[in-house]
Amino acid sequence: MTFLELRRLLKTKYAEYAEIIRYLIIGILTTLVSLGSYYALVLTILNPDDALQLQVANVISWVVSVLFAYFTNRSFVFKVKDNRVLSEFFKFVMSRVFTLLVDMAIMFIFVSLLHLDDKIIKLITQVIVIVLNYILSKFLVFIKPKESKKAANNSKEK
Numbered sequence: 001m002t003f004l005e006l007r008r009l010l011k012t013k014y015a016e017y018a019e020i021i022r023y024l025i026i027g028i029l030t031t032l033v034s035l036g037s038y039y040a041l042v043l044t045i046l047n048p049d050d051a052l053q054l055q056v057a058n059v060i061s062w063v064v065s066v067l068f069a070y071f072t073n074r075s076f077v078f079k080v081k082d083n084r085v086l087s088e089f090f091k092f093v094m095s096r097v098f099t100l101l102v103d104m105a106i107m108f109i110f111v112s113l114l115h116l117d118d119k120i121i122k123l124i125t126q127v128i129v130i131v132l133n134y135i136l137s138k139f140l141v142f143i144k145p146k147e148s149k150k151a152a153n154n155s156k157e158k
Helices: 002-046 051-077 087-111 118-140 145-157
Strands: none
Touching: 002 051, 002 087, 002 118, 051 087, 051 118
């Protein structure tokens, strides 16, 4: 395979998977925002050994990362151009509330009940949350107009 063929192949594959690649980049940045704010809280002012303080740190890091994620996903990942910001933001926040509850349940079970290391469990939890967030964002929140019309037509046919 020549360099030009490889370049053409990479360009084609990037175009095919561009949205997922962008989501992974933003997902990594969002995770860093979440983990950074979580670790800053539990290493300075909140005690992760206290179940309530653990969840407070979790919620604060969630709020910071959700705000970051909404604006970056809207403009960079899914490249939304329409003005449905309010309903879209509501759906985004509700989907993130769902994954927050998943996050909190995992942290409670594995850290508070089973006494495993909170920092390791938080990393594992983030992987689960990233996958769930992509699925919810793609199919519930940032629906492109063509996709929403198809969905409406499909529901009318049933």
